[in-house]
Amino acid sequence: MWLGSAVFVGCFYTSLVQAICQVQLDRSTTGIGVQNTTFRKTPYCAYLGVRYGEPPVGKLRFRHSVVHQPSGLQNYTAPGSVCPQFRDTLSTNVVLGEEDCLFANIYSPSVGVASEECTPKAHPVLVFVHGGSYQVGDGERDINGVDLLLDSGILVITFNYRLNMIGFLKSEAHNISGNYGLKDQTTLLRWVQRYITHFGGDPDQVTLMGQSAGGSAVTHHLYIQQSKDLFHRLIALSGSLIAPWSFLFDYQYCTERYMSDLKPHSPEQLQEMDFHDFFLDSEPFRYWFPFASMGTPCFIPVQEQDEIHHDNFTVHMAHESVLHPPVTQVPMLLSETGREFEDLVKRVDRFYFFPNIPLNWTTSTGDTFVSTVNNFAASLVAEGHAKSIEEVIQQIASYGNMKYPMRRLAKHLAQSMNSSIHPIYYMRFEYDGRFGKSKNDFYRDDLENPEYGAMHGDELGYIFTPDVIDKALAAPDEYREEWRIHDRTVELIANFIKRGNPTPTGSEVTNSTSWTPLNENNSSNTYMNMDRTLEVRQFEEDRYYQYWDKVYNCLYYNVCDEIFEVELDQ
Numbered sequence: 063m064w065l066g067s068a069v070f071v072g073c074f075y076t077s078l079v080q081a082i083c084q085v086q087l088d089r090s091t092t093g094i095g096v097q098n099t100t101f102r103k104t105p106y107c108a109y110l111g112v113r114y115g116e117p118p119v120g121k122l123r124f125r126h127s128v129v130h131q132p133s134g135l136q137n138y139t140a141p142g143s144v145c146p147q148f149r150d151t152l153s154t155n156v157v158l159g160e161e162d163c164l165f166a167n168i169y170s171p172s173v174g175v176a177s178e179e180c181t182p183k184a185h186p187v188l189v190f191v192h193g194g195s196y197q198v199g200d201g202e203r204d205i206n207g208v209d210l211l212l213d214s215g216i217l218v219i220t221f222n223y224r225l226n227m228i229g230f231l232k233s234e235a236h237n238i239s240g241n242y243g244l245k246d247q248t249t250l251l252r253w254v255q256r257y258i259t260h261f262g263g264d265p266d267q268v269t270l271m272g273q274s275a276g277g278s279a280v281t282h283h284l285y286i287q288q289s290k291d292l293f294h295r296l297i298a299l300s301g302s303l304i305a306p307w308s309f310l311f312d313y314q315y316c317t318e319r320y321m322s323d324l325k326p327h328s329p330e331q332l333q334e335m336d337f338h339d340f341f342l343d344s345e346p347f348r349y350w351f352p353f354a355s356m357g358t359p360c361f362i363p364v365q366e367q368d369e370i371h372h373d374n375f376t377v378h379m380a381h382e383s384v385l386h387p388p389v390t391q392v393p394m395l396l397s398e399t400g401r402e403f404e405d406l407v408k409r410v411d412r413f414y415f416f417p418n419i420p421l422n423w424t425t426s427t428g429d430t431f432v433s434t435v436n437n438f439a440a441s442l443v444a445e446g447h448a449k450s451i452e453e454v455i456q457q458i459a460s461y462g463n464m465k466y467p468m469r470r471l472a473k474h475l476a477q478s479m480n481s482s483i484h485p486i487y488y489m490r491f492e493y494d495g496r497f498g499k500s501k502n503d504f505y506r507d508d509l510e511n512p513e514y515g516a517m518h519g520d521e522l523g524y525i526f527t528p529d530v531i532d533k534a535l536a537a538p539d540e541y542r543e544e545w546r547i548h549d550r551t552v553e554l555i556a557n558f559i560k561r562g563n564p565t566p567t568g569s570e571v572t573n574s575t576s577w578t579p580l581n582e583n584n585s586s587n588t589y590m591n592m593d594r595t596l597e598v599r600q601f602e603e604d605r606y607y608q609y610w611d612k613v614y615n616c617l618y619y620n621v622c623d624e625i626f627e628v629e630l631d632q
Contacts, residue, residue, distance in 0.1 A: 083095035087136075093132070094138060094139065101207075101535055104212055110167050111139075113166075114166045116129075116164070142164075144158060144163060145163035145228065146225070164221075184264035187263040189268060190220050191223075191273075193275045196225060199275075215560075217262055223247055226361045233317050233321065247289075266294065273519065274518065300397065306353040307353065308363065308380060310361075320349060351416035381618040384474040398465050399518055404457065404460045406509070407455065411451050413455060413458065421617070436451075439455060470611075492515055497528035523548075577598060
C-alpha cells in the first residue's frame with residue numbers, strides 16, 4: 063500500500079511519505095527493508111541485518127568465512143548481533159555479542175521495489191570498515207547515520223567482522239592461521255560484487271573506507287592478493303598497515319601467554335568450546351604491550367602464508383609489503399587529524415616500548431633504545447624547542463603511532479604507482495567543533511584541558527551524521543560553522559567516491575581551491591588542511607618527523623647508525 067504522493071522513476075517508486083523497500087535477489091529470494099528519510103527529507107531504504115557470511119561457528123570457527131547465499135524471504139528490518147567482544151578495552155568482565163555476527167547494514171538511495179527484470183539505478187558504493195583497535199566495535203558504533211552521503215547519491219554499507227582473539231588469534235600448533243577479521247572483510251567485498259546491484263549499488267564503483275583500525279585494515283587489503291579487484295577506490299582515515307599497532311611480529315609471545323591462560327586440551331576443544339570461554343577475566347592489559355607510550359593489542363593482523371594453511375590467504379610483513387607496488391592500485395585518499403591522541407597522553411612522562419619489530423633485539427638493546435628516545439626528549443627541552451618532557455612524548459607518541467605511518471605509507475604508494483592514473487590525495491583534518499566524534503563524546507571524560515585541533519576520530523562527525531544532530535537541527539544558526547564544515551567534508555568525500563577526485567572540475571568546493579595529488583618525484587608534495595577554511599599546504603618534515611624517520615628505519619630495517627652511537631647486540 064502506498065501513502066501520499068508518489069512518482070514513477072524507472073522501476074522504482076519514490077514517496078516522501080512512505081515507500082516499499084524490497085529487493086529480489088533471485089527468483090526465489092526476496093529481501094524486505096525499512097523506508098526512511100534523511101534529515102533533509104531524501105527518502106532511502108535501509109536493509110539491516112543482511113547476512114553476508116555463513117555463521118563462523120563450530121567447524122567454521124577459526125576458518126575463512128564463506129559468502130552467504132540467501133534463500134527465501136529475508137527480513138532486513140533489524141540489525142544483526144555484533145561480534146563477540148569485551149564491553150570496552152578496559153573491561154574484562156562483560157562480554158557482548160554473538161559468534162553468529164557476520165551481518166551488514168545497507169543504506170540505499172534507491173527506494174521502491176526491484177525485480178530480476180527491473181533493477182534500480184546503480185549508485186556508487188561506500189563500504190565502511192569500523193575501528194576499535196581490532197578488539198571492539200561494530201558496523202554502527204562509529205556512525206550516527208549516513209544522511210548527507212545518501213543525499214549525495216551514495217549507497218553506504220557498514221558491517222561487522224570478527225575481532226580480538228576470535229578474529230586474530232594465531233597458533234600454528236592448533237592450526238589457527240589468524241587474520242579472520244581481514245578475511246571477513248574480503249568475504250563482505252565478494253558478497254558486494256555478487257549482490258549489491260539488487261540494492262541499487264554499482265559493483266564497479268566500490269570505495270573501501272576505514273578509520274583507525276579500519277583504516278589500517280583497508281590499507282592491508284591493498285597488498286592482499288585475495289582482495290584484488292574487489293574495490294576501486296580507497297579512503298584511509300588515521301590508520302596505516304605500517305603503524306606499530308597494525309601488525310604483530312612477535313605473535314608467539316602473545317599466543318604462548320594467552321594459551322597458557324586458556325589451557326586448551328586439543329584443537330578440537332577450541333572448535334567446540336563456548337565462545338564466552340575465550341574471554342578470560344584477566345587484568346585489562348594482559349594481552350597488550352606498549353609502543354611509543356601507547357598500547358598495542360596482541361590480537362591484530364599477522365603474517366600468513368597461503369601454502370601453510372588451507373585458507374588460501376596471504377598477508378606479508380607490512381614493512382616489506384610497502385617496498386613493492388600494491389596488488390590493488392586505485393585512487394586513494396589518506397588522512398590524519400590535527401592532534402590524533404596527543405591530548406590523551408598528557409600524563410605520560412616517559413617513553414615506553416615493547417619490541418614488536420622484525421629484529422631480534424635483546425632486552426639490553428631495547429633498554430638502550432628507550433634511553434636514547436628519552437634523551438632526545440630531554441635535549442629538546444634543554445634547547446628550548448619544547449616546554450616539557452611530556453610535550454615531547456606526546457608528539458613522539460602521535461607521530462610514531464599515527465602521523466608518521468600515514469605519511470610514510472603515502473610516500474611509498476606515490477613512489478610505486480603512476481599518480482596520473484592512480485592519484486593519492488592527502489588530508490589533514492584540523493577543525494575542532496561540536497560535531498567532533500571523539501573529543502565531544504567517546505573520549506570526553508578522559509581529557510584535561512584539550513588544545514585546539516581535531517583528535518583521533520573527530521572527522522567521523524563531519525562525514526557521517528553527528529551525535530548532536532537533534533540539537534544542531536533545532537538551532538541551525540548556533541551550529542552554522544559546524545554545518546558548513548560538515549557539508550564541505552561530505553562534498554569532498556562524495557566527489558572522491560564518485561570520481562576518484564575530491565575537487566573535480568565543476569565542483570562547488572573547487573571554486574575555492576584545487577587539491578593536487580602526491581607524485582613519485584615529490585614535485586607535488588602538498589596536502590589539504592581542513593579547518594575553518596580549506597588550504598593546500600606543503601608538507602614540512604619537522605624535527606619530530608625527521609627523528610621518527612630515523613627511528614623507523616632502525617626498528618624495521620636495522621639502519622640504526624643515526625640513532626645509536628654504539629654498536630648494538632642483536
